[in-house]
Amino acid sequence: MIKYALACDKGHEFESWFPSAAAYDEQARRGLVVCPECSSNRVAKAIMAPAVVGAARASLPSAEAPTEVALLDRRQRALRDAVRALRREIEANTDDVGTKFAELARSMHAGQTPERAIRGQATGAEVEVLLEEGIGVLPMPAAPDKLN
């Protein structure tokens, strides 16, 4: 089973389960996927909010949830290699502070801890608060090795 977030042409959002991605495509093509609010069959997959990468661990998709994937051509493979290199570069030049990331980032921002480059895990909520406080945390580039 696979669950999709869907939206009709009037902007109603709803979720629906399908036996498989192919089954969704087939049902959608035949107009069988219908908005529960207005019965419109002009339905498309809703755009998913992009995951905050620092919080990747907290927002890993479940086994059934659809996740964005792509099949790459040669140019895109070069891009993937660049992302991989960037990630290696960041990993090589930052201290992994694990789950202390939010705490440390805030402390450095406040001048209580000498500034240095760190990486680690933060929940989506923590990232949101950090950004609100004007602390410019960056998503880590995805680990493309997992996407091969």
Ligand SMILES: [Zn+2]
């Ligand atoms: Zn609708």
